[in-house]
Amino acid sequence: ALLLMELGIYRLLEETLGIFSIIAMAWLCTISADLFINKPLGLAPPGIEFKRAHLYDINPVGLGAMTLSATLSLIAHFGAFGEIAASLAPYITLVIALVASPAIAWTTKGKFYLARKPRQSWKKLTSITCSVCEHAFEPEDMAWCPAYSAPICSLCCSLDSRCHDMCKPAARFNAQVGTVAKTLLSESIVGKLTTRLGRYCIAVALALTAIGAILAMIAHQVSSASPETAEVVNRTILIVFFVFSVISGVVCWFYVLAHDSRVVAEEESSRQNTLLLKEIAAHKKTDAALQNAKETAEAANRAKSRYVVGLSHELRTPLNAVLGYAQILERDETIPAPRQSSIKVIRRSAEHLSGLIDGLLDISKIEAGRLQVYSNEINIQDFLDQIVEMFRPQAQAKGLTFTHDRSPALPQFVRTDEKRLRQILVNLLSNAIKFTDEGRVTFDVGYRSQVATFTVTDTGRGITEKDLTRIYEPFQRGEADSVRPMPGLGLGLTITRLLTNTLGGEIAVSSVKDEGSTFRVRLMLSAVMRAAAPPQEKRIVGYDGPRRTVVVVDDNEDHREMMREILAPLDFIVLTAAGGTECLTLIEGIMPDLFLVDILMPGMSGWQLVSRLREAGQTAPMLMLSANIGDAAVLSDSDDSHNDAIGKPVDIRQLRDKLALHLGLTWVYADAAPIIAEKPQAPMLSPGAAHVRELLRLGEIGYIRGIEAKLSDLAKAEANRPFTEALRAYVAAFDLAGFMTFLHDFDEKVESIG
Known part of the structure; x- marks a missing residue:
């Protein structure tokens, strides 16, 4: 304590606390005047707003009244108005604050209290979740943030400085100072002050003012304590001031440069963020468009798949009759031998068309990702x-x-x-x-x-x-x-x-x-371990054992008749029904040995009919028939009421194998035809250049029937048989490119020999 008194620090603290008390008095009196005078008189909004997002950075009412009262009180405190005024400095602060606050509020019409109003729609809410900290707060603690485009609490708003007060651009300190400067100064002067050099001069001026004020107060206090050393102290303070002036000038220049760099970086970051947001928005639009296009394409693909499946079913139904009867006629020994080749062409053409339909369906299934296989x-x-x-x-x-x-x-x-x-x-x-x-x-x-x-x-x-x-x-x-x-x-x-x-x-x-x-x-x-089947070259004429009854259920009359033509010559009793109801009526009181049921029928489907037959006590094997057996069978994988499935067009050999498997039949074969020794292959001779050119012309236009007719006409001559048989192989495979190449090569060989 003695040391503090000897050094004069105690007296300095006393003086300093006196100054701080005046400043604190000015602050408290300004707040009191605002609460107890301005608000009752309507010079200030009735509520108390504390959210930074809704306040001006500088309110002239509070800051002006506090600055004015504190300044005049400090002047009085230092004796400018006499000793009595110096002793009454705190009271002067009180009076000036109580008078200046309502006066400034009346002058500014209270427009600097609120930078913006809270949202009216939030008044009825009990709590709102902050988009940053994700905590719930009362509406009074929340503000709408345009930077996040979401609600934000007052604490997160105060801590987040990246937005640069986007919610109140005209209420920022820079904007307010700029408004006052434009009011007091000319536009040219304001423009010069906003340059880098102008801002540097302002920063240096403020720094020198602050340093000078502090050093002046120190010099005044020291001079008052020891007047005999005042001159030395003043010179020392002046030297210190100039030293700090140089330092502050350098520091202010770096500060201005750093500030400009930060502003440029923030502008670039903001620009890049804006571009990124635009790109994200564009990507969202693109993704939405792609999604719509994808859904449209998938819908179109599903429609196409349904169309292809339906079309293939409609094509297979008549094709089943064509291929079936072609197989029947091909095995009919009463047909003359010259017509057998025509029947083979019909069968091969039907098989080729069936293969095209299968390929079309496979492509559709591949695209839909639902290709199925069956063992x-x-x-x-x-x-x-x-x-x-x-x-x-x-x-x-x-x-x-x-x-x-x-x-x-x-x-x-x-x-x-x-x-x-x-x-x-x-x-x-x-x-x-x-x-x-x-x-x-x-x-x-x-x-x-x-x-x-x-x-x-x-x-x-x-x-x-x-x-x-x-x-x-x-x-x-x-x-x-x-x-x-x-x-x-x-x-x-x-x-x-x-x-x-x-x-x-x-x-x-x-x-x-x-x-x-x-x-x-x-x-x-x-x-699969089972007895080997007899040679398939032999013609089947029947089977051992009692006659078996087969029920064919199909809504297509041609298919029913074709199945009768296939099964009746093999000594089967064939009963036919056009639908499920007719089948149930037909089999009343009888127990057939096997059912051949079409899957897709109007009214009662094949699957429903099979279930009804099982419920009625029918234990006979049931074979499902359909042009789309691959798809329909999938729908009934869990249903074990049927025994097997056969696709359309029906292959007679496959049908007979299924019958033998499920009925346990032993086929009876006709005697094998005598084996004719193979004749030596005759040399291939040219039918003539005119005939070759005619075949080339027919091949160029793809006229299959015309080619068949031309080859049949040429085959009437025994010498042309090797030539026509070689070309028939290409026609049978529908290989027109190979057909044309063969003719071109054959023509060149003939010319070279000639």
Whole structure:
């Protein structure tokens, strides 16, 4: 205490506290005047607003009254108005604050109290969640933030400085000072003050003023305490002032530069944020448009799929009759031999059309992602014989060597999806023959540990290394500039890989450019142990045992009659019904041995009929028939009331196999026809240049019936038979490109020989 008194610090503290008391008095009196005078008189809004988002940075009423009262009181405190005024300085503060506050409020009409009004719609709410801290507050604590476009609490609003008071741009300190400056100063002066140099001068002036005021107060206090040292103290204070002036000048310059850099960075950040928000908004619009386009495309795709399924069903119904009767007539020995070739053309054409419909449905199912496979027992030996018999003539007609080898371990019967396996092998073999101009095509089948390996090798043009990665892509066609264009849509290998994967297998390819390609497919083919069927070349005339009754239920009369034509010659008793109700009436009191039921029928569907038959006590096997058996069967996977399914068009051999399986039949065969020794192949002679040109013309316009008629006319001459048979192989496969190539090559050979 003695030390404080000796140093004079106690007296300095006394003086300092006196000054602070005057400032505190000015602040408290200003608040009191605002609450007890301005608000009752209506000079200020009735409520008390504390949210920064709703207040001006500077309120002239409070700040002006406090500054005026504090300034005059401090002047009086330092003795400018005499000793009495100095002793009454706090009272002077009180009087001036109580007078100045309402006076300024009346002058400004109280417009600087609120920068904006709270939302009226929030008055009825009990709580509002802050978008920043996610806490709930009363409406009085909340404000609407345009920066977040959401409510924000007063605390988060005070702590967040990134928005730069977007909610009250005219109520910021800079804006208010600028408004006052424009009122007091000319526009040119204001413009100069807003430049970097002008702002630097203002900052230096404020810094020097603050430093000078502080040093002046220190000099005054020290001079009053010891007048004898006043001159030395004043000189020292002046030196300190100049030193701090230099330092403050440098600091202010760096401050102005830092401020400008921050403003530029914030403007750039704001600009980039604006661009980002615009881009996000644009992406949202694009995403919405893409979503709408996707939904539209999916709706169109679903409509297309429904149309394709419906169209295929309508096409298969008459095609079933065409193919069925073609198979019946082909086995009819009473038909003259010259007409047998025409019937074979009808059957092949119907099978080709059926294959086109299957491919169309497969594409639709692939796009919809709902391709299904079904496991059935097939005679793999007969199946492979059919494949070989189908492609060997095509290869020979093109001048290729076709070799086939199968493993002795391959069983007679296996379980797989015959239709899908046929598609895989047909696609691979047709590609091999199509893209091979000379050499050979090899088709090998291996079997080990229930896994079959199908290998197709050719000596064709091969596949380049870069094309190996895209041959399985849709609509990719193997073409080259130096060869003729190949027919097809480029979906063969795509469907092949998809079917292989769906069957649980794998496909691999190896190829060398201009040397050939090898495709290898590995599939799980479970062996089925059952007695081998007799040779299929023999004609079935009946079966051992009592006569069996088969009920055919189909709304299509042609199909009912066709099934009668197929089954009646085999000694079956065939009963037909046009619908489910008629079938239930027909079988009252009888127990048929087997039912053939169409799935899609008006009124009662096939599935409903099967359920009714089971409820009625019918235990006979029930085979479902449909043009869309692949799709309809899926709907009844959980229903075990039926025993099997057959697709339309009906294959007679498959139908007989199903009947033998479910009825336990033993077929009775007719005596085998005598084997005729194969005649040596006659040399292929030209029918004449005119006939060749006529065939070329028919091939160019794609007139199949005209080509068939022309070949039949040429075949009347025995010498033309080898020539016509070679061309019939192309016509049977609808390979017009190969047909044209064969004729061109044949014509060139004839000319070179001539």
